[in-house]
Amino acid sequence: MTFSWTRVGAIFRKELRDYRRNRFVIFTMSALPLLFIVMTMVQLFALKTSVSSARLNDRIGLSMLYLLIIPTMVPSALTAYSVVGEREQGTLEPVLITPISREEFLVAKALAAFTPTIIIAYALFGVFLSAAELFAHPAVVAAIFERSHVLIQLLFTPLLAGWAIWMGIAISARSTDVRAAQQLAIVASLPPLAVVALMSFNIIPASVPLAITLAAGLLVLDIYGWRAVAAVFDRERLISGRVADGRRGARAGR
Amino acid sequence: MTRRGAAPVSWGTDAPRSGSALVVDHLTKRFGERVAYQDVSFEVGYGEVFGFLGPNGAGKTTMVRTLGTLLAPTSGSATVAGIALSAEAGPQIRARISIMPESPGLYLRLTVAENLECFAGLYELGDVGERVAAVLEAVNLTDRANDLCRTLSKGLRQRVALARALLNDPTVLFLDEPTSGLDPVATRDVHDLITALRDRGVTIFLTTHRLEEAERLCHRVAILNTSLLLIGRPDELRERLFTRAVQVRTRAPLADPRAVFEGLDHVEGWEQSASGTYELHVSDPDAAAPEVARALVAAGADVLSLVESRHSLEDVYLELVDEDVEVRRR
Numbered sequence: 001m002t003f004s005w006t007r008v009g010a011i012f013r014k015e016l017r018d019y020r021r022n023r024f025v026i027f028t029m030s031a032l033p034l035l036f037i038v039m040t041m042v043q044l045f046a047l048k049t050s051v052s053s054a055r056l057n058d059r060i061g062l063s064m065l066y067l068l069i070i071p072t073m074v075p076s077a078l079t080a081y082s083v084v085g086e087r088e089q090g091t092l093e094p095v096l097i098t099p100i101s102r103e104e105f106l107v108a109k110a111l112a113a114f115t116p117t118i119i120i121a122y123a124l125f126g127v128f129l130s131a132a133e134l135f136a137h138p139a140v141v142a143a144i145f146e147r148s149h150v151l152i153q154l155l156f157t158p159l160l161a162g163w164a165i166w167m168g169i170a171i172s173a174r175s176t177d178v179r180a181a182q183q184l185a186i187v188a189s190l191p192p193l194a195v196v197a198l199m200s201f202n203i204i205p206a207s208v209p210l211a212i213t214l215a216a217g218l219l220v221l222d223i224y225g226w227r228a229v230a231a232v233f234d235r236e237r238l239i240s241g242r243v244a245d246g247r248r249g250a251r252a253g254r
Numbered sequence: 255m256t257r258r259g260a261a262p263v264s265w266g267t268d269a270p271r272s273g274s275a276l277v278v279d280h281l282t283k284r285f286g287e288r289v290a291y292q293d294v295s296f297e298v299g300y301g302e303v304f305g306f307l308g309p310n311g312a313g314k315t316t317m318v319r320t321l322g323t324l325l326a327p328t329s330g331s332a333t334v335a336g337i338a339l340s341a342e343a344g345p346q347i348r349a350r351i352s353i354m355p356e357s358p359g360l361y362l363r364l365t366v367a368e369n370l371e372c373f374a375g376l377y378e379l380g381d382v383g384e385r386v387a388a389v390l391e392a393v394n395l396t397d398r399a400n401d402l403c404r405t406l407s408k409g410l411r412q413r414v415a416l417a418r419a420l421l422n423d424p425t426v427l428f429l430d431e432p433t434s435g436l437d438p439v440a441t442r443d444v445h446d447l448i449t450a451l452r453d454r455g456v457t458i459f460l461t462t463h464r465l466e467e468a469e470r471l472c473h474r475v476a477i478l479n480t481s482l483l484l485i486g487r488p489d490e491l492r493e494r495l496f497t498r499a500v501q502v503r504t505r506a507p508l509a510d511p512r513a514v515f516e517g518l519d520h521v522e523g524w525e526q527s528a529s530g531t532y533e534l535h536v537s538d539p540d541a542a543a544p545e546v547a548r549a550l551v552a553a554g555a556d557v558l559s560l561v562e563s564r565h566s567l568e569d570v571y572l573e574l575v576d577e578d579v580e581v582r583r584r
């Protein structure tokens with residue numbers, strides 16, 4: 001059977017409808033971003049322009065790092081629930097007995113987490129830039145647009161989200177408990193953010209070539225990540241909680 | 255293949271209609287050390303309603319999941335809706351069948367129609383709106399289409415799950431205990447729906463431990479307790495396991511029952527089951543009943559009733575399962 005975008009679309013639409021009526025998701029998608037944009041703003045307006053330009057740059061890097069927590073945490077929380085949550089609700093079995101392939105299922109789940117994340121993250125970045133432009137000190141604004149800050153933000157928002165999504169789904173597909181999956185997924189989403197943080201703090205000297213190299217690395221992980229996730233997605237295990245006998249390592253059905 | 259009634263009518267699917275809808279050949283499924291079912295073989299014809307009976311833990315759900323390509327069998331082979339069971343054939347098989355699982359598994363934050371739309375998409379159906387309306391109509395839920403599933407009662411949820419299973423016009427429809435936990439009215443509704451499907455010629459594989467349900471709905475039944483104990487038409491099974499009997503009740507116990515019953519041509523044996531109640535073993539109840547009536551009147555007994563006692567499928571089932579438990583204890 002060929003990959004069907006109709007099936008992907010069916011799950012995708014279902015997920016978005018479900019989000020809208022899920023208090024936990026609404027909270028994750030609103031409270032978390034709100035918290036981090038506020039923290040970013042506080043950082044921004046507390047900046048003293050009298051400090052050296054290097055210090056200023058560090059501070060801006062730090063404040064913008066808060067914004068990158070959004071594309072890391074939001075999709076983590078969403079995807080960690082995506083498989084084990086459905087399994088607990090008993091809604092996974094009905095889906096798995098339709099012709100859907102695991103690739104279609106995974107892509108649908110990933111897109112359903114990716115789309116709102118990107119919209120929220122970029123919207124907040126827009127808010128941040130406009131607020132800075134309007135109210136921050138011209139020296140601060142200049143520092144924001146100097147160097148690689150904006151590039152890092154634009155580039156790493158989807159890349160970090162991609163990483164968090166695949167980690168979240170992989171962990172969810174192997175978990176038996178929603179809460180444990182969520183905690184683990186948040187931890188697993190952090191490593192690439194840490195690398196970006198090191199760059200923002202200039203511990204690894206930030207440069208455009210470095211940022212692009214890192215981004216390319218993440219991009220490759222994101223693109224191939226779904227293959228790794230597909231490998232841990234096992235219908236038999238999801239239904240029965242165990243791998244079929246004599247099939248350890250192999251997979252019981254697509 | 256024994257099948258009652260007229261030739262089945264197809265409704266929609268283009269699957270091959272010759273041969274059997276299900277062929278199960280020496281199928282075994284183990285979970286580690288635990289055997290879910292063992293060496294099970296049977297065939298189900300197109301248009302047949304096949305009852306799969308067995309006590310808790312007999313392996314019914316595991317069988318449904320195996321045939322639905324969710325679990326890989328440990329050994330043996332099977333053909334489902336004309337396609338040999340294998341991991342690779344999973345998507346094709348799943349397109350032709352559907353399963354109503356033990357628990358409905360609806361998206362509770364979605365409406366009935368939204369749930370069905372999602373699955374119509376998963377089956378890549380063309381006219382989603384029309385199809386959803388048709389299955390809602392089939393289960394009498396048209397007026398609840400826009401209700402959130404969370405607000406539905408258990409029986410209604412079960413009906414939505416059935417509607418969902420009908421979306422793709424399945425060649426084989428698996429119903430895993432479709433009436434478990436339903437009250438008598440909701441149960442009757444589900445039975446009526448199954449009867450309607452049966453009349454349309456849908457092949458149905460029905461697991462249950464409600465015997466009267468199997469007896470009412472199924473053309474043939476199989477009794478499973480890890481391995482297959484018996485398979486056949488419900489009336490056949492009854493006859494195969496039990497001799498026929500006539501039950502007599504009199505106002506007062508007979509003074510000398512032996513004198514009344516033992517000389518009769520058609521009575522092979524008798525026993526007193528309660529005061530004034532006698533079970534007579536007969537080969538032909540139609541011949542025995544008048545003879546018994548005459549003998550009773552001649553003996554001056556006040557006859558309250560004289561009926562052929564029918565063993566229910568439940569008796570067959572209990573007999574078999576008990577026997578099986580005994581065998582295993584030895």
Ligand SMILES: Nc1ncnc2c1ncn2[C@@H]1O[C@H](COP(=O)(O)OP(=O)(O)OP(=O)(O)O)[C@@H](O)[C@H]1O
Pocket residue numbers: 239240241242285288289290291308309310311312313314315316317463
């Ligand atoms: N995922 C699993 N892991 C281990 N053992 C299992 C698993 N699923 C089922 N079993 C075992 O396989 C056997 C058959 O279970 P199954 O659920 O198929 O029974 P059933 O006939 O559907 O019972 P019920 O009438 O209670 O629904 C049981 O002994 C059960 O404990």
Ligand SMILES: [Mg+2]
Pocket residue numbers: 314315316356430
């Ligand atoms: Mg069961």
